[in-house]
Amino acid sequence: MLNTQQSIQPAVWRILDANFDRAREGLRIIEEWCRFALNDVAMANECKQMRQDLGLWHTPEIRAARDTGGDVGTTLTHPREEQRTGIEQLLQANLCRVQEALRVLEEYSKLHSSSMSSGCKQMRYRVYTLESNLLAYRRRQLLTTARLYLVTAPAPDLLQRVEAALQGGLTLVQYRDKESNDVDRLTIAKQMCQLCHKYGALFILNDRVDIALAVNADGVHLGQQDIPVALARQILGSQRIVGRSTTSPEEMALALAEGADYIGVGPVYETPTKAGKAAAGLEYVQYAVKNATVPWFAIGGIDSSNINDVLQAGAPGIAIVRAIMAADNPTQAVQYYLSVLNRVR
Numbered sequence: 001m002l003n004t005q006q007s008i009q010p011a012v013w014r015i016l017d018a019n020f021d022r023a024r025e026g027l028r029i030i031e032e033w034c035r036f037a038l039n040d041v042a043m044a045n046e047c048k049q050m051r052q053d054l055g056l057w058h059t060p061e062i063r064a065a066r067d068t069g070g071d072v073g074t075t076l077t078h079p080r081e082e083q084r085t086g087i088e089q090l091l092q093a094n095l096c097r098v099q100e101a102l103r104v105l106e107e108y109s110k111l112h113s114s115s116m117s118s119g120c121k122q123m124r125y126r127v128y129t130l131e132s133n134l135l136a137y138r139r140r141q142l143l144t145t146a147r148l149y150l151v152t153a154p155a156p157d158l159l160q161r162v163e164a165a166l167q168g169g170l171t172l173v174q175y176r177d178k179e180s181n182d183v184d185r186l187t188i189a190k191q192m193c194q195l196c197h198k199y200g201a202l203f204i205l206n207d208r209v210d211i212a213l214a215v216n217a218d219g220v221h222l223g224q225q226d227i228p229v230a231l232a233r234q235i236l237g238s239q240r241i242v243g244r245s246t247t248s249p250e251e252m253a254l255a256l257a258e259g260a261d262y263i264g265v266g267p268v269y270e271t272p273t274k275a276g277k278a279a280a281g282l283e284y285v286q287y288a289v290k291n292a293t294v295p296w297f298a299i300g301g302i303d304s305s306n307i308n309d310v311l312q313a314g315a316p317g318i319a320i321v322r323a324i325m326a327a328d329n330p331t332q333a334v335q336y337y338l339s340v341l342n343r344v345r
Helices: 005-036 041-057 087-111 114-145 158-167 182-198 209-214 229-236 249-258 281-291 307-312 330-343
Strands: 148-151 172-175 202-206 219-222 241-246 262-265 296-299 318-320
Touching: 005 041, 005 087, 005 114, 041 114, 087 114, 114 202, 114 241, 148 296, 148 330, 158 172, 158 182, 158 330, 172 182, 182 202, 182 209, 202 209, 202 241, 209 219, 209 229, 219 229, 229 241, 229 249, 241 249, 249 262, 249 281, 262 281, 281 296, 281 307, 307 318, 307 330, 318 330
Parallel strands: 148 172, 148 318, 172 202, 202 219, 219 241, 241 262, 262 296, 296 318
Antiparallel strands: none
């Protein structure tokens, strides 16, 4: 057993060296996304500053202990490390990598430098904050730029239809299912969430905050009879999206006061999805143009026969159920509606 500081030190230096490399590499991967994809100076600079701080602690004596040829861990791998299903998973994997490396550095540097240990601990908290800001930024950026919102309806080939829609360029999907039991709903939600993230799209769950949290959904959509927005945000965390359905100016005002990230405006036309619900009409769409202060989507009976009327009324985006879910080719349906939306941008 190693029992002297002299015999322990080389191993500690090797551990520190490996984890300095891991942390700096992970931060660089995150920094590149913040810089080139998000164009966010603040987050890119935060990554750079942390890399520079780690570089100051990564001293020549620690680097000199490196023994790549004798490292038994260089051949260890796991199938999950060999591919990423989407940018969300790529970013999350590297954030976790940095956090784990910093925890190792914090503990082992206690045998080397107490000030380094304290610095690594504080940096770990900075990475937690970066993680929250990065995920929230990405989600809100996608939400702000989305113009077409698919709300699903039950179908025997549900996942295949959603994937076909995603292949058409869709970036926002809500899983809505009032019929399935919780076990099936949880299974489908998990699969649909993974599918959306594979294509770089947001995945929103209708009503069920608990399932949204369980499957790592990007957010939840609440009806008028569901829990308050503030409670949903408390459960899900500040980095996720909370939307609210509205059918009148009064409901819109309340949703905005509650702090909803986006709202649904409708039903514009009568629809079997909201059986018995009177249409709010184009007048409510025109009201939203003047009064909505968050992203919003006109919803309810919108299809190829009336989309131009909705857009001429001023809707910046639309939510569709049957016109995509029941389409012979969901990919082409999405491409059609996006082309119409883009013509009036």
